[in-house]
Amino acid sequence: xxxxxxxxxxxxxxxxxxxxxxxxxxxxxxxxxxxxxxxxxxxxxxxxxxxxxxxxxxxxxxxxxxxxxxxxxxxxxxxxxxxxxxxxxxxxxxxxxxxxxxxxxxxxxxxxxxxxxxxxxxxxxxxxxxxxxxxxxxxxxxxxxxxxxxxxxxxxxxxxxxxxxxxxxxxxxxxxxxxxxxxxxxxxxxx
Numbered sequence: 001x002x003x004x005x006x007x008x009x010x011x012x013x014x015x016x017x018x019x020x021x022x023x024x025x026x027x028x029x030x031x032x033x034x035x036x037x038x039x040x041x042x043x044x045x046x047x048x049x050x051x052x053x054x055x056x057x058x059x060x061x062x063x064x065x066x067x068x069x070x071x072x073x074x075x076x077x078x079x080x081x082x083x084x085x086x087x088x089x090x091x092x093x094x095x096x097x098x099x100x101x102x103x104x105x106x107x108x109x110x111x112x113x114x115x116x117x118x119x120x121x122x123x124x125x126x127x128x129x130x131x132x133x134x135x136x137x138x139x140x141x142x143x144x145x146x147x148x149x150x151x152x153x154x155x156x157x158x159x160x161x162x163x164x165x166x167x168x169x170x171x172x173x174x175x176x177x178x179x180x181x182x183x184x185x186x187x188x189x190x191x
Contacts, residue, residue: 017058017059017060018062020058021055021058021060021062021063021066021107022107024051024054024055024058024063024066025051025055025062025063025066025069025070025107026107027047027051028048028051028052028054028055028066028070029066029069029070029073029109031047031048031051031070032048032070032073032074032077033073033077034047035048035073035074035077045074048070048074051070052067052070052071055067055070061094061097061098061101061105062098062105062107064094065091065094065095065098065105065107066105066107068087068090068091068094069087069091069105069107069109069114071087072084072087072088072091072114072118073118075087075118076118076121076122077121079122081122081124084118084119084122088114088115088118091105091111091114091115092111092115095110095111109143110135110138110139112131112132112134112135112138112144113131113132113135113141113143113144113147114131115127115128115131116128116129116131116132116135116144116147116148116151117143117147119131119151120147120150120151120154123154125151125154125155126151126155128147128150128151128154129148129151129152129155129157129160131147132144132145132147132148132151132164133148135147135148136148136164136167140167141171142168142171142173142174142178145164145165145167145168145171146164146165146168146178146181148160148164149161149162149164149165149168149185152164153185158188158189161185161188161189162185162186162188162189165181165182165185165186165189166189168182169182169186
């Protein structure tokens with residue numbers, strides 16, 4: 001009986017840690033993305049650094065993945081493409097390791113969506129398209145389809161962008177701004 005209670009307690013603790021990682025990862029991601037909008041200025045990194053410190057205190061590969069993902073986002077915000085590539089490679093390795101032992105990394109976003117978003121931010125459209133294409137094959141989310149459409153558009157691939165926007169439009173619960181983006185692009189597709 002004690003063993004069963006201990007197992008239940010360990011499971012509950014594990015779930016609490018997972019929820020905490022998810023919470024801190026999303027807060028850190030949001031803070032890092034806010035820094036990106038302002039050019040990655042060092043004086044704005046306080047909230048990001050607090051989340052990174054919180055992640056350091058949490059155990060497991062999910063916390064390490066979230067840490068590296070947030071650092072990659074900061075590198076992108078600061079236009080540090082070489083540093084970004086190193087962080088993304090490390091994040092991919094962590095995600096692959098996590099896949100071998102259970103579920104792949106999801107927080108703040110899965111690896112292919114992470115790569116796509118950050119490469120798109122630093123104007124590496126081919127890398128962004130390739131990452132989003134992988135994402136749509138593995139787990140076709142609205143974010144992956146929209147990212148693929150945007151990267152394809154930046155590369156001048158009207159057919160690819162139209163196809164991706166069409167796929168995205170069939171996704172339920174899109175934000176109004178994305179629905180408007182899809183509608184406007186649909187006009188290009190009809191021309």
